[in-house]
Amino acid sequence: MKEPLVPVVPMSHTAHIRSHRKPRRSATSSIAVRAGVAGGVLSMAAAGASASASAAEPVTQTIELPTLTADLSAQVAQSAAATQQAAANYELRAERDAAAAKAAAEAKKDLAAAKKAEAEKKAAEAARKAAAERAERSAERATLSASTSTSASASASASVSAPASGSVATVIAFLKAQVGDAYVMGATGPNAWDCSSLVQAAYKQVGVDLPRVSQDQSMAGTDVPLSSVQVGDILYWGGKGSAYHVGVYIGNGQYLDAANPSKGVVIQDLSGYPASGAVRVL
Numbered sequence: 001m002k003e004p005l006v007p008v009v010p011m012s013h014t015a016h017i018r019s020h021r022k023p024r025r026s027a028t029s030s031i032a033v034r035a036g037v038a039g040g041v042l043s044m045a046a047a048g049a050s051a052s053a054s055a056a057e058p059v060t061q062t063i064e065l066p067t068l069t070a071d072l073s074a075q076v077a078q079s080a081a082a083t084q085q086a087a088a089n090y091e092l093r094a095e096r097d098a099a100a101a102k103a104a105a106e107a108k109k110d111l112a113a114a115k116k117a118e119a120e121k122k123a124a125e126a127a128r129k130a131a132a133e134r135a136e137r138s139a140e141r142a143t144l145s146a147s148t149s150t151s152a153s154a155s156a157s158a159s160v161s162a163p164a165s166g167s168v169a170t171v172i173a174f175l176k177a178q179v180g181d182a183y184v185m186g187a188t189g190p191n192a193w194d195c196s197s198l199v200q201a202a203y204k205q206v207g208v209d210l211p212r213v214s215q216d217q218s219m220a221g222t223d224v225p226l227s228s229v230q231v232g233d234i235l236y237w238g239g240k241g242s243a244y245h246v247g248v249y250i251g252n253g254q255y256l257d258a259a260n261p262s263k264g265v266v267i268q269d270l271s272g273y274p275a276s277g278a279v280r281v282l
Helices: 027-146 149-159 165-175 195-204
Strands: 222-224 234-238 247-253 255-261 264-269 277-280
Touching: 149 255, 165 195, 165 247, 165 277, 195 255
Parallel strands: none
Antiparallel strands: 222 277, 234 247, 234 277, 247 255, 255 264
8 A cells, every 4th residue: 555645845945944033023112113213313313413513613613714814804905095095195295295385485485586676676766866966976076177276275265264275175075076975884986985995085186095994094194183173184083093983174163974874975063073083194
């Protein structure tokens, strides 16, 4: 009798290996697990976010650096602009000061020119007046030169208290012809004199050469007491040899001299300005 056939069921080649699958959990357990996983993920996300925030701080500073640099650049530019403006203001002020100084100099120059023009005008007027006076005196001198020594002597005798020789009359006539001329220290004529140059020129008309200055003229000729002074004698003021002024006695208690810049050549009374001494050279 044949043995009954036992059906052979094919088996998987891994059937003899123990299964590693974990038993299926219940839905509640699965939900809890999922919640825990989600919480962990969220915690990790929060931690990661916090770490990212901490890590982002340097990045924030790095991002703000261009802003700081821009601010610094703006400040530098602003400072440069202020410096440039200050320089421009200084240059403008310097230009204004220079312009003001130039204007002041021009005004001063204009004032000086105006004063010079006024002085020239006055000088021209004085010159015209002097020319007229010179012409008048020249005519008088020509008349005196044409006169003979006798007529000159008679004229001198009529105008002075003491008789005068021809030479003295010529000296007196010359001196009187200069009345009205200017006094200028160091001048020697023909229209301006100082005291000693006038006396020197007067005596030169008759061939008497006197020293140039009053100190030396007071030493010339012969000493004469003031009580015995005659027409044509030289009067001096100051010490003999150190006289500071001279004139010529013309009679009647008067003398003629180149007095000073305000008076010029004039005739004066001896009583108003008594002389210190006298000398006679004619």
